[in-house]
Amino acid sequence: MDIRNFFGAKKPGGSKAKNSSSSSSASKAKESASKRKSPPNQTTNGKKQKQRQVEDDAIEVKEISPTDFFADAKKETKKKSSKTATPEKKPAKPQGKPKAAPPKPKADVSSDDEPIQFIKTMTPEKKKKEVVNIDDDGSDDKDEDYEDEVQDVTPTKKKPPSSRSTTPAASSSSSPAKRARAASPKKKASPPVKKAKPSPPPPKKETIEILEATLEKDSFDVDSSRVPEFMQGLTFVFTGVLENVARDDAMDLVKMLGARVTTAVSSKTSYLVAGSVLEDGRPYTEGSKFEKALEKDVKVVLGEKKLYGLCHLYHERAKKEKGITDAPPAPSKQAASPSNPYAKKAAVSNPYAKKAPVSNPYAKKSVAVNPYAKKAGSSTNPYAKGSSSKDQSSSSNSEVATKSSNDPNQLWADRHAPTHTREILGNKEKVSKLQKWLGSWERQFNNPAAAKKTWSKPGGPWKAALLSGPPGIGKTTTATLVAQEAGRDLLEFNASDVRSKKALQNGLGDLTGSQALNFGPAAGKGKKAPPKKLRCVIMDEVDGMGAGDRSGMAELIQMIKKSKVPIICICNDRQSQKMKSLLPYCMDLRFNRPNKSTMANRIVRIAGMEGMEVERNAAEAIAESCGNDVRQVMNCLQMWAQKKRGDGSNDKLTYKGMKDRQNSINKDEILRVSLFDAAKTILEGRKGLAGASPKAELDSLYRRTDAFFVDYSFTGLLVQQNYLKVLTGQRKNVVDVPDKEQAYLERVHDAAASMSDYAVCEHEIRSGDLNWSLLPACSVLAVKTGYHAGGEDGGFLPSFPEFTAWLGKNSSKGKKQRLLDELHYHMNFKISGDTQELRQNYLPVLRQHMFSIFKDGSDAAGIISLMDEYGLSREDVFEKIDEFRMGKKVPAFSDLDSKQKAAFTREYNKGTHKSQALVAEQGGPAGRKKKGGKAEKDPADLDAIDEDGDVDQESDDDDDEAELKKLQEKFKKKGRRGAAKKGGAKKTTAKRGKK
Amino acid sequence: MLWVDKHRPSSLTALSYHGSISQRLESLAQKPESLPHLFFYGPSGSGKRTRITALLGAIFGSSANRLKLDQRTFTTPTGRTVEIHMVTSPHHVELSPGDAGNNDRFVIQDVLKELAATKNIRSSVANMDKDSQQADAAAEIKVVVLNQVDRLSKQAQAALRRTMEKYAATCRLILCCDNPSKLIAPLRSRCLGIRVPAPSITEIVGVLNAVAQKENLTLSDAFAEKLAKESNRNLRKALLMLEAAKVQAGGNQLGADQILPSTDWELYISQLAQDITNEQSPSRLMAAREKLYELLVNCIPATTILKKLTGELISSLDDSLKLEVLEWAAFYEHRIAMGSKEIFHLEAFVAKFMAIYKKYLNDMFADDF
Structure with missing residues (x-):
């Protein structure tokens, strides 16, 4: 406890410093001054241990100050301007936090003897202040919606409540700005640190230059780092194209190290990491981010090498600090800290102690590094618990704590569900709106005057409320809590209940109807109703009222109109057609997903209560991956916790761990890529696998076979369409080298052959026996095609995969087949061959024959008699036969001279054509006898058929295209008739003209 | 008629x-x-x-x-x-x-x-x-x-x-x-x-002559035999070709030197065969795929295409290759019968022919040295 007190005491200082955020933003001037002064202090301090510590602190301060400049220069400058007045004192205080140091504490610290006093004096008050600070921090941080929440959350996140209160660091951790400052010192400081001790640190500027100029590394290995999250508190922004590393990877790196990555440069940004060129090729100096960085005085790190260097710097420093504090085994560390009253402070402000790695606080890092924190963190630790209830007396907190001790098998999502409206994440204004509405409901609606009004005006007031929004964000919880807090009894209907009209009347009618008066005395009576008697109906999942709930929605609306009880409806999709009728009757409250930082706060806190340690970045990543669905996040957390318990490992949930695990989680990721990407993956075969380990090869093989299943009915077709393109690209390497070219062509065949195998397999699946067990074989064969196409080293598909031509070709083939069938049907009487014979042998000859007659001088009669003999109609000749031409040289009937065609048409229309097929199709004399066909149209219909008979007849055809074709023909026919008439007219006029 | x-x-x-x-x-x-x-x-x-x-x-x-x-x-x-x-x-x-x-x-x-x-x-x-x-x-x-x-x-x-x-x-x-x-x-x-087996050449010639007689056509025996052979002993086709030849000739005389009429799709396939023989490469195979698609779309059955194509390809081949090409043609015809996506198999056959033919050319080339 003593230790804690110490911490507490120190913190106070820190917290105070924080409190006066302005003060925290100690001006550079101050800091610089402090540095200068500090050296002397140190020298004097040599005598007493405590004093030494003080010295350390002082040193830290010095060091920090440079760092501060480094990372937080901008902030500092601004803040400084406000508080420049107390420059000298700061140096001492800074330990609490560079930024934090308020004037007074600093003064104390600066003098050799004073530190102790300072601590003592501060202790009592500080705690309180701290708390306050924390709150502030929290609110700064992210929790917009909920102040109380913030308080609770911030501390928990970092660590157990107790540790928080005691640790100055905790407070700092919560606020990004503070963190940034705290952390930043180190980085700069590290190089200078050594020098700094003996002598005052070099001017900040120099340090900066050194850092930027000297540190270049080729890589930074996260795994080798022994200090977790040592860059915590820093904020990075990335711009431009990094040379050898993908931007995402670089971002992951710094995130793994505990830093934050944001997209825009702001005053909180610590570093701007820039590639030398932007994505569009301009130099990075022209980018808006760079300009902003200049403006904000953000340090620019150019290129990934410098970034790695920066990491190394921070890491070195962190290690050094760690080395000092816990170079001895963990126990010694503990021992050390107690003995040193300042230690805790140190943790925060002292680069060494704090190792600032984490920047923070204690709370966070703490868990791993700081023995205290750890204890505090685990729920099993009595300490933590006790402290939490004591220190953080916030009601919600204690509630949560008690809750957490419940049934271990309970779902976390339930166990940690909010028990008070204050605890609801996000959507604060909607919650309060709902509360107000519910509060004024009785007055507004449950009085005699209101009874006769109808309530569906666009502007309200509404008798019902509709909460809408995605799942897992607390809509039901909100409704329940609001109603409970309003002292109402709840009646909930959800999709598990039958909600047909009848069921609603039975279940709700009594409640909402006249009898409701019994339960809820009207407000008009002026009596104070016992809260229990008020009721509230929650209709959950109203958009789920489906076919089974016949006229349930209509009944619900009726009920809302008459109801004497407030009805809260909840749905996910308010755009749904089903909801349309309900919308006008409800107050519309649209719930949004809480943002990820808000959620991260809660995640860290809850995890802490469950004895899990979760990095903040990891928490955000979880929130993101769950689509900001609070419930799902809880389920994920619980699963992970379970897993941890299962394998006995106790490591915390780190961002890096998340990333690593994602690779295994993402096993099915390939199923989420687009069809085209999947085809590309398959087609490029062993690309990038040269020299890879057997495992990597196997993984790749699995990935490719999985890719096939993105859409198993299309992937194969896409592969077939594109594999030759992959092969084409490789030809230049082999051409003119007979052996290679030979092998290359063999590969082409291998690829084609395995596609052929694929087609056979697929046929077995699709037709006949539906042998779906062959589907995996299809997948492997498609991959085999890709393998052959790519070769041992994999191929490259130069462009976006083409969509398969097979579908289109197959469809036009089907269309032509139908035309052919029609022709065959028309000619069936006279020819003996089947459709194939018709196509291959008759049609070319028939066409030639007709053309020869045309050539002879438009002997229309000859052709017409031929057509009549074969039962062909004009359309058969001019359109269907024309379809079957191959090669450009083959003449087409449609290319005939229009005059000739017109003349022919006139001639053709003169006569009657009595071929049975034509008569049946086009309608003939009404008396024509038809037998046997149920489908035969009766004579009355036949007239109609003459106009649109084709469509009529074919409308049941499976293929739309045929219909379309028919229609087109119809129109063409009409058009041509028109044209023919015109042509005819022209002809006559021309003749006249000649005459 | x-x-x-x-x-x-x-x-x-x-x-x-x-x-x-x-x-x-x-x-x-x-x-x-x-x-x-x-x-x-x-x-x-x-x-x-x-x-x-x-x-x-x-x-x-x-x-x-x-x-x-x-x-x-x-x-x-x-x-x-x-x-x-x-x-x-x-x-x-x-x-x-x-x-x-x-x-x-x-x-x-x-x-x-x-x-x-x-x-x-x-x-x-x-x-x-x-x-x-x-x-x-x-x-x-x-x-x-x-x-x-x-x-x-x-x-x-x-x-x-x-x-x-x-x-x-x-x-x-x-x-x-x-x-x-x-x-x-x-x-x-x-x-x-x-x-019902295909009629023999002489039977076809007999029928052709009978028809020619009824139509007052002078048909040389040599040309009749050519028609019979060219028609693959398909009597219907032989008769249709006879009529087409008559239209082509424009008169009632069909001499031995009369050009054999051929149909559009047959010309198309021989063109395709030529393409394949001229160059063996994936891009040529892609062009071949287009032509094969065109044939299929025009309702020429895949087996007919394969048969005709093989015939065209073989005609210019060395005897040593004929066997191999035929074997593969048979193989892929079987495939066509087994599967429903004909183009896949036709393409594979063309690819195989390219490989065989290239090998043949390369061997010849090597032997020359």
């Missing part, structure tokens, strides 16, 4: 070749009540349908030639309405169930069953115009001619099995197709198979 149809024989006795088949059919026609199910198969242009028509005429007399178009509409279990055309006479029905595509099964199950299950009413009036006794007996049975049974799906063929036995009392089936191997064995075993 084209000559091929104009001069088609309509009775068994008028058939000019395959005398033994004609005799057997004649004897079958004598006892229509004991007529078995028949299965005519053989290459196209050999006279299967001509023989079927003649057989029907022999059994039922002239009334078998009173043809009428008819159509049936039926609804599949999935709610699709399918229409099937048929040619009917008082005694027989002729249809191509394969026209219904994937729904051919329902044609067999619904339409055919209905046809087969109903008995022809033996009206004395109907018998009046038939004097022979045999027509009397024949009137009791109904004949259903199924064309292009090789297009039937397996399920449809399976559906046919039982129907054939169950309604044998009232109904005889005559199946007709090119390739008997497409018919499942149980069906083949239920039928009397009648193979």
